[in-house]
Amino acid sequence: xxxxxxxxxxxxxxxxxxxxxxxxxxxxxxxxxxxxxxxxxxxxxxxxxxxxxxxxxxxxxxxxxxxxxxxxxxxxxxxxxxxxxxxxxxxxxxxxxxxxxxxxxxxxxxxxxxxxxxxxxxxxxxxxxxxxxxxxxxxxxxxxxxxxxxxxxxxxxxxxxxxxxxxxxxxxxxxxxxxxxxxxxxxxxxxxxxxxx
Numbered sequence: 001x002x003x004x005x006x007x008x009x010x011x012x013x014x015x016x017x018x019x020x021x022x023x024x025x026x027x028x029x030x031x032x033x034x035x036x037x038x039x040x041x042x043x044x045x046x047x048x049x050x051x052x053x054x055x056x057x058x059x060x061x062x063x064x065x066x067x068x069x070x071x072x073x074x075x076x077x078x079x080x081x082x083x084x085x086x087x088x089x090x091x092x093x094x095x096x097x098x099x100x101x102x103x104x105x106x107x108x109x110x111x112x113x114x115x116x117x118x119x120x121x122x123x124x125x126x127x128x129x130x131x132x133x134x135x136x137x138x139x140x141x142x143x144x145x146x147x148x149x150x151x152x153x154x155x156x157x158x159x160x161x162x163x164x165x166x167x168x169x170x171x172x173x174x175x176x177x178x179x180x181x182x183x184x185x186x187x188x189x190x191x192x193x194x195x196x197x
Contacts, residue, residue, distance in 0.1 A: 011061060018059035019152060025052030026159045033166045037100050039087065042166060043080065046125065049163055050076050056156060057140040060147035068143040072136035076125075079133060083121045086114060104173035115174050122171055126164035 029049030036042040050072070057069035090098055093110055108115040124133035137160055144153040 015059050015061055018055050019149075022052045022055030022059060023152075023155065025049065025055060026155075026163075027052075030159055030163045033163065036166075037102070039098060039101060039104075039170075042101070042170075043083070046163070046166075047076075047080070049159070052159075053137065053140050053156060056149075056152055057143050059152075060143050060149065062143065062147060064146055065140075065143040068136075068139035071139055075132055075136040079121055079124050083118070083125070086118055086121070090114060101170060101173055104170055108174050119171050119174060122167040126167035127160045128164060 026049050029045045029047070029052060032048070033042055033045035036045060054069045054073055057065045057072065059065070087098055090107060090110075098104065098107070104118075107118065120131065124131040127133045127137040137156065141153045141156055144150075144156065
């Protein structure tokens with residue numbers, strides 16, 4: 001409401017400005033996440049993408065758009081907090097340090113339940129139905145359709161499909177990849193752990 005009242009005199013310019021910022025954030029976040037090999041950087045680029053979704057929702061300048069933005073922000077904070085808590089718990093295991101995406105291979109062998117929880121979180125962050133993350137993005141799409149911004153709504157759907165690829169890649173590392181495919185990496189990790197001890 002504060003945003004709406006502050007920029008009421010130049011509302012059309014502000015709508016275009018927020019739309020451009022949102023589209024650029026989604027593009028930068030989605031493209032940047034594809035080239036990341038570290039989990040924290042991947043989550044950082046994911047945050048850039050999700051801020052873009054929130055910008056596009058606020059750009060409608062409607063009550064429904066503001067509601068969709070706050071709902072998506074609440075869901076995203078909830079999911080990312082749980083993801084970081086799980087990663088911190090995994091870090092406390094012996095041999096459970098997770099810095100690179102390749103290290104997700106060993107989690108399913110260490111604890112199967114944590115692996116399932118991580119899969120649920122990644123599917124929710126990707127916005128795959130019927131998980132909770134889907135509803136945050138669905139409300140943003142509905143707010144854009146309600147504002148007759150059909151192009152931006154289609155763009156969000158395409159961006160969600162593209163950004164879900166890097167979350168599905170994490171699921172692939174959890175269950176469908178063997179350590180034998182990355183022998184050099186795990187051998188180097190064992191040596192570094194030996195020298196730390």
